[in-house]
Amino acid sequence: MNEPLAERVRPKNLDDYISQLHLVGDNGSLTNQIEKGIIPSLILWGPPGTGKTTLANIIAQESGRPFYSLSAINSGVKDIREVIDKAKQSGGLFTSKNPILFIDEIHRFSKSQQDSLLGAVEKGWVTLVGATTENPSFEVIPALLSRCQVYILNEFEKDDLVALIKRAMEIDSYLKTKDIELKETKALLRLSGGDGRKLLNIFELVINSESSDKIIITDELVLQKLQKNTVRYDKTGEQHYDIISAFIKSIRGSDPNGAIYWLARMIEGGEDVKFIARRMLIAASEDIGLANPTALVMANTTFQAVTTIGYPEARIILSQCAIYLATSPKSNGSYMAINRALKTVSETGDLSVPLSLRNAPTKLMKDLGYGSQYKYAHDYQNNFVEAEFLPDELSGTSFYIPNQNQRENAIKEFLKNRWKDKYDV
Numbered sequence: 001m002n003e004p005l006a007e008r009v010r011p012k013n014l015d016d017y018i019s020q021l022h023l024v025g026d027n028g029s030l031t032n033q034i035e036k037g038i039i040p041s042l043i044l045w046g047p048p049g050t051g052k053t054t055l056a057n058i059i060a061q062e063s064g065r066p067f068y069s070l071s072a073i074n075s076g077v078k079d080i081r082e083v084i085d086k087a088k089q090s091g092g093l094f095t096s097k098n099p100i101l102f103i104d105e106i107h108r109f110s111k112s113q114q115d116s117l118l119g120a121v122e123k124g125w126v127t128l129v130g131a132t133t134e135n136p137s138f139e140v141i142p143a144l145l146s147r148c149q150v151y152i153l154n155e156f157e158k159d160d161l162v163a164l165i166k167r168a169m170e171i172d173s174y175l176k177t178k179d180i181e182l183k184e185t186k187a188l189l190r191l192s193g194g195d196g197r198k199l200l201n202i203f204e205l206v207i208n209s210e211s212s213d214k215i216i217i218t219d220e221l222v223l224q225k226l227q228k229n230t231v232r233y234d235k236t237g238e239q240h241y242d243i244i245s246a247f248i249k250s251i252r253g254s255d256p257n258g259a260i261y262w263l264a265r266m267i268e269g270g271e272d273v274k275f276i277a278r279r280m281l282i283a284a285s286e287d288i289g290l291a292n293p294t295a296l297v298m299a300n301t302t303f304q305a306v307t308t309i310g311y312p313e314a315r316i317i318l319s320q321c322a323i324y325l326a327t328s329p330k331s332n333g334s335y336m337a338i339n340r341a342l343k344t345v346s347e348t349g350d351l352s353v354p355l356s357l358r359n360a361p362t363k364l365m366k367d368l369g370y371g372s373q374y375k376y377a378h379d380y381q382n383n384f385v386e387a388e389f390l391p392d393e394l395s396g397t398s399f400y401i402p403n404q405n406q407r408e409n410a411i412k413e414f415l416k417n418r419w420k421d422k423y424d425v
């Protein structure tokens with residue numbers, strides 16, 4: 001019994017697949033495509049242990065396609081080309097039965113390795129299914145990403161995780177030889193951090209550590225057996241999300257000590273340096289914004305620097321940026337402005353662009369009045385003239401409302417001096 005429990009009970013079809021109903025439920029975005037066997041190249045993005053590899057296997061199985069698998073951890077361009085050559089021989093071009101090439105942890109592929117996939121995907125030699133725990137927008141090259149649909153897998157809910165354990169108890173031949181009572185699950189769920197694979201492996205470890213065939217699973221038993229095996233920082237589990245949340249909230253709360261402590265926890269745990277830097281980039285715009293525009297420049301420079309340098313020296317740069325962001329004045333004005341604008345767009349639809357703002361590259365457009373009443377700001381005193389830049393239906397709407405800080409107080413005065421009472425700033 002060398003095969004881990006998570007592998008032994010891996011679902012083989014959609015009926016046994018737990019969770020991700022938004023993808024494979026009755027009305028899931030992938031259900032109909034799987035049933036018809038018409039599968040696009042796609043990227044499955046989600047936390048570890050949420051069923052990405054399992055779903056890829058089920059897609060191949062239920063669509064009746066040849067299936068090839070590579071792991072980006074130990075594969076190179078040579079391996080990719082060999083698999084593509086095999087796939088070209090086993091499937092017809094541009095048919096619904098094109099072989100599926102599954103690449104686990106595709107974010108670990110370099111640009112050149114990802115480039116080597118483009119031709120096969122573009123010409124239909126393979127249907128690519130990539131799995132990643134990282135944001136594809138950052139980790140997958142644009143040319144490849146544009147040829148794939150991205151589907152997001154959610155972290156397992158509590159009920160999903162309990163269902164995983166119960167299913168394992170029902171179908172695994174080894175577990176069925178035991179008299180197992182699942183009395184408590186809180187410790188199992190907490191230690192798994194929402195990772196289904198980790199949950200099953202922890203469950204199996206507890207079972208194997210008991211000499212009796214009668215086993216009552218309690219929180220006390222689980223903690224007793226797992227105490228020595230619990231890592232200080234699980235960068236792919238529960239603490240990954242909790243600690244980065246504490247880090248960002250410390251920055252938002254202007255506490256450099258809290259920010260540095262949580263940063264140290266992540267560094268000590270081996271967290272991806274780019275992940276930390278990306279989150280500071282977001283915080284620089286979402287939480288500091290126009291109160292200190294240099295924060296975004298600082299965070300972007302930090303991202304570029306630590307990506308080049310890496311650990312251990314990157315810790316110094318991360319520390320400098322974290323302290324800078326924590327001690328900067330704060331404003332979420334830009335963040336709230338775009339949220340208000342997006343909400344308005346979703347509610348009002350495609351409102352017409354005012355004639356004065358339209359481009360007029362042809363005579364016909366000019367004759368129709370495109371751009372005819374546009375006032376060129378630089379022709380007026382202080383490079384400003386009052387005009388309407390929103391659709392008529394939204395005239396006078398304020399999306400951006402300056403916050404109370406030195407920088408945005410100056411912006412507020414700037415707007416008042418020009419727009420007077422037109423906008424409520």
